[in-house]
Amino acid sequence: MTTAQAPIHLAGEQAAFARGGNRLIFIHPEDADACIKVQRPDRSPARKRAERRFPRNLRPLRHFDDNWQEQRVYRRLQHHIGSASFDYVPRLHGPVATNLGPGLCSELIRDDDGAISLPLKQYLWLHGQSAALTAALAEFHRGWQHLGMPSRALLLHNLVVQCQGGVPARIVVIDGLGWPQPLTPAWWCRPLARRKARKRLAGLQRAILRLLEKRERNEPYGVHGWLEEAGRDRT
Ligand SMILES: Nc1ncnc2c1ncn2[C@@H]1O[C@H](COP(=O)(O)OP(=O)(O)OP(=O)(O)O)[C@@H](O)[C@H]1O
Ligand SMILES: [Mg+2]
CATH class of the missing domain: 1.10.510 (Transferase(Phosphotransferase); domain 1)
Known part of the structure; x- marks a missing residue:
């Protein structure tokens, strides 16, 4: 039987090293060269969708989730441009579960x-x-x-x-x-x-x-x- 991995513990909102307009950015607690981005609780995808007008507010919720959007863009980057991109953008490590909700882990510059x-x-x-x-x-x-x-x-x-x-x-x-x-x-x-x-x-x-x-x-x-x-x- 496999056991689900415990969520990564982030030490609360105030422990974020940076705060963007949409996400909180944390140093990965087990890897100093990686960061984890989680949605700000006051900028949830549902709230962002509610702020949009018709017809944009009809789009599925994931379209208002920066982490979902970023993963989709990276798949396209890899496909259309390839590894040369990583001279100019951080490497993406992938989604992780955290105590503050879904996170996206990438290279910390x-x-x-x-x-x-x-x-x-x-x-x-x-x-x-x-x-x-x-x-x-x-x-x-x-x-x-x-x-x-x-x-x-x-x-x-x-x-x-x-x-x-x-x-x-x-x-x-x-x-x-x-x-x-x-x-x-x-x-x-x-x-x-x-x-x-x-x-x-x-x-x-x-x-x-x-x-x-x-x-x-x-x-x-x-x-x-x-x-x-x-x-x-x-x-
Ligand atoms: N990979 C990284 N390496 C170093 N610093 C980073 C990295 N990712 C984010 N940061 C820092 O965190 C800040 C906010 O990150 P980010 O822009 O991803 O948040 P956001 O909420 O999506 O931003 P926005 O306000 O543009 O929507 C950046 O301005 C930068 O200082
Ligand atoms: Mg930003």
Whole structure:
């Protein structure tokens, strides 16, 4: 007889190292190089569906579940693009059961000193656009465009800057993957995918400039994408 595995114990909402608009992000208690994402209790798929208008509110509940969506996108990534994607996105380990509900486990992006990598938004706010960051972004643009990587708008809090020796070395997209229309021909037509990826990259460039201007004007940072130093788990 097989026994079902006990759910992974996460030490409550306040133990999350980050909180997105939809999910809480935890370090995997048994694997420091993995994270587990669970839905925020106040952002359940049922609640999100109830907020949508007709006809979107007729879609099955799983369409409002970020973890389900992300797994579907990763299956497509693997099929259409393959392992080259993992230069630019974390590896997905798969679904796990937790005491806080269903979770999705993936590679946790850390700097080479062990600290959890900062979101691009926070990095720009703290350090501005250094030469090393410009070079890492240029390499990201090149690869993302070449592969025709599928994404919604590339938001500054959904990219992280992985540093080596204290300087940016690699940009990784940790959320917002997949074309907005699941059946778009871009999945099968690489030139179309590249054209769309180029537009997303142009949008990212504009978002960087807007953030730097906001910083110049001493305006507030905004609600999303700040990782407290203590939460970076520098071990
Ligand atoms: N694999 C990862 N490696 C490092 N940091 C991560 C990873 N995944 C998430 N994070 C951190 O957690 C934050 C929130 O994660 P994520 O964007 O997945 O949550 P979300 O609720 O889906 O976001 P959104 O508000 O865009 O819907 C990110 O901004 C990032 O700082
Ligand atoms: Mg996000």
